[in-house]
Amino acid sequence: MSSETHRAIHAVWSIESARVIATLSRIVRDVGLAEELAQDALLAALEQWPEQGIPDNPAAWLTATAKHRALNTLRRGKMLQRKHEDLGYELGALQEPERLIAQLEAAMDDEVGDDLLRLIFTSCHPVLGTEARVALTLRLLGGLTTDEIARAFLVPEPTIAQRIVRAKRTLAEKQVPYEVPRGEELSARLASVLEVVYLVFNEGYSASAGDDCMRPALMDEALRLGRVLAGLAPEEPEVHGLVALMELNASRASARTNAAGEPVLLLDQDRGRWDQLSIRRGLAALSHAEGLGQPPGPYVLQAAITACHARARTPEQTDFQRIAALYGELSAMLRSPVVELNRAVAVAMADGPAAGLALLEPLLAEPALRSYHLLPSARAELLERLGRFSEARDEFERAAGMTQNVRQRERLLARSRACGAS
Numbered sequence: 001m002s003s004e005t006h007r008a009i010h011a012v013w014s015i016e017s018a019r020v021i022a023t024l025s026r027i028v029r030d031v032g033l034a035e036e037l038a039q040d041a042l043l044a045a046l047e048q049w050p051e052q053g054i055p056d057n058p059a060a061w062l063t064a065t066a067k068h069r070a071l072n073t074l075r076r077g078k079m080l081q082r083k084h085e086d087l088g089y090e091l092g093a094l095q096e097p098e099r100l101i102a103q104l105e106a107a108m109d110d111e112v113g114d115d116l117l118r119l120i121f122t123s124c125h126p127v128l129g130t131e132a133r134v135a136l137t138l139r140l141l142g143g144l145t146t147d148e149i150a151r152a153f154l155v156p157e158p159t160i161a162q163r164i165v166r167a168k169r170t171l172a173e174k175q176v177p178y179e180v181p182r183g184e185e186l187s188a189r190l191a192s193v194l195e196v197v198y199l200v201f202n203e204g205y206s207a208s209a210g211d212d213c214m215r216p217a218l219m220d221e222a223l224r225l226g227r228v229l230a231g232l233a234p235e236e237p238e239v240h241g242l243v244a245l246m247e248l249n250a251s252r253a254s255a256r257t258n259a260a261g262e263p264v265l266l267l268d269q270d271r272g273r274w275d276q277l278s279i280r281r282g283l284a285a286l287s288h289a290e291g292l293g294q295p296p297g298p299y300v301l302q303a304a305i306t307a308c309h310a311r312a313r314t315p316e317q318t319d320f321q322r323i324a325a326l327y328g329e330l331s332a333m334l335r336s337p338v339v340e341l342n343r344a345v346a347v348a349m350a351d352g353p354a355a356g357l358a359l360l361e362p363l364l365a366e367p368a369l370r371s372y373h374l375l376p377s378a379r380a381e382l383l384e385r386l387g388r389f390s391e392a393r394d395e396f397e398r399a400a401g402m403t404q405n406v407r408q409r410e411r412l413l414a415r416s417r418a419c420g421a422s
Contacts, residue, residue, distance in 0.1 A: 247282030
């Protein structure tokens with residue numbers, strides 16, 4: 001196979017695999033089996049396309065091939081018992097194999113516009129643990145291999161593979177319906193979906209471990225998932241709020257490190273390097289979310305905070321009073337110690353380091369922040385601004401001992417040494 005054909009197949013698969021799996025999941029009602037059938041179609045493409053040429057509509061070819069593989073599997077009787085169990089409640093009684101196959105053949109021809117949305121809600125179902133949701137979502141919707149996911153999160157590949165296998169098994173055992181939830185359940189389930197997408201983005205935006213500050217591939221994947229979700233759920237303000245938040249944060253990516261790969265703090269960044277197209281997209285998504293006429297949720301509020309930075313041409317022009325007020329709203333909504341930490345930093349910028357330190361001190365007793373390196377790091381910043389260099393030095397050093405990211409550790413130790421010299 002030529003490298004050009006191989007790249008073409010890989011490109012088509014990375015773009016269309018989620019839709020192929022989503023369509024198959026609607027038909028066979030089993031995410032694991034749907035992925036197996038989709039992989040069979042990919043193998044068929046690898047075998048046939050080099051000889052026959054790439055089809056005019058490669059995505060349609062993959063989907064059609066996978067559907068026929070599913071039907072052949074049905075006819076061989078490998079799925080009949082499973083389908084009897086799944087469909088028996090709806091049909092009122094077990095049916096003869098021929099009639100059941102006919103019903104599934106008809107389902108194959110249905111044009112259902114929200115297959116992808118169903119797959120998103122299934123892979124992010126709360127019945128799965130957070131790590132399993134993230135791994136399964138990147139596998140099914142991102143088209144990433146287990147090796148790629150493992151490298152992105154610096155986890156052994158067998159660990160990721162086990163998470164994905166267990167996640168599929170759990171979905172099957174719990175008989176999680178392949179559907180978009182309705183009514184009140186939609187909001188709760190949507191929160192789970194958005195949480196997964198944002199976790200993926202955050203790991204890319206600020207790597208928790210390893211040698212690099214960022215993992216751009218994860219940021220790009222989260223943004224892609226967010227944009228897909230926004231297109232599928234156009235009336236949900238929190239979806240657009242999350243897209244806005246990710247776009248605005250991603251706009252600063254190229255300015256967040258210097259030539260040596262060392263992290264650069266927000267207020268020290270060269271704003272000329274911020275991506276203005278991402279900023280415009282983010283502000284447009286935020287405007288859309290706010291224009292839907294619903295009270296702002298957590299992602300809309302966080303996007304509004306980030307927009308304050310994006311609109312400021314210089315650090316001095318940043319509206320920190322508004323940022324502090326928005327963090328106050330967010331803190332009242334979430335009751336999160338991490339949000340309260342961010343509020344303390346914002347208040348310090350708006351009203352001075354002493355005011356921020358007063359809000360931050362009670363968080364030292366918060367169990368959830370016991371190993372959170374940003375707490376001693378923020379405290380060190382405020383102590384340094386107050387001229388309490390000895391205390392700041394110790395806090396920077398303590399923060400450095402908590403982080404697993406090499407670049408962050410080096411920066412914190414350098415700050416500690418600078419305070420010692422002061």
